[in-house]
Amino acid sequence: MTARIAPAVRPYAPDMEETLVRLMPEGIEPLLLFRMLAREPRLFRRFMAGGLLDKGTLGLREREIVIDRACARCGGEYEWGVHIALFAEHVGFGPEEIAATLAEDSDAECWSADERLLVRMVDQLHDTATVDDELWALLAARFSEPQLLEVTMLTGFYHMVSFVVNATRLPPEPYAARFADYS
Structure with a gap:
């Protein structure tokens, strides 16, 4: 490519x-x-x-769940593959967690209850461009307002990144993971 x-x-x-x-x-x-x-x-x-490449309010594992899921939902294999290659091991992702970032549903057993909420939030933002009241209440009971803002912004930013890499057809980095390896 x-x-x-x-x-x-x-x-x-x-x-x-x-x-x-x-x-x-x-x-x-x-x-x-x-x-x-x-x-x-x-x-x-x-x-x-705008990249939020700083130490934010979320832990690195939570950030990677949000980033990887957002990229996966957009088909942003380039960026997903880079993040998997550079961060997955560091945040404790094994093959099961990596595959779960690509899964159709958000209830993978490998995620904690809080991590499942983050995946659900990314999915709702992707599907509807909003978060319904029921999910927001569950999230607000577990995450601070700054954290919820950060998840929202990370999801939006990595949608934009996915749009850029997909539209420009960037070929994968030589070391990057591929969707097919975990689907």
């Missing part, structure tokens, strides 16, 4: 080189997604400013 918009190539603008290197673990090339966006520095900076 060839990307519809080619990624930037070295030499990058000096500020872009520094940013791209800082974003990635040592020894891993900047993501195709980042390099593609780096072709237009304004869009790249806006993307990074």
Whole structure:
């Protein structure tokens, strides 16, 4: 598969080189997604400013559940695969949890009760662009308002990421997981 918009190539603008290197673990090339966006520095900076790539109110495992589920529901295999490759082991995902991010329902046995609520929230946001009162009440009893805002924003942001990677047909990173490996 060839990307519809080619990624930037070295030499990058000096500020872009520094940013791209800082974003990635040592020894891993900047993501195709980042390099593609780096072709237009304004869009790249806006993307990074909205990316919630900081220590938020959720734990890393909760964040990854939300991100992976949002990408999976959108068919965003590129971004899902990168997150599975770089974070799944770190947050304690085995094959069962990874497959559950792709599952049709949100009630996989591998998730805790709170994690099931997060998956249900992502699914409702994906399906209806809102969260019904019943689910909101269950979530509000377990998560703080800042956490609920973060889940909502993460879901929306990773929908946008999925739209970008799908529309531009970014090929998977060489190390990324693939849907077919866990379906």
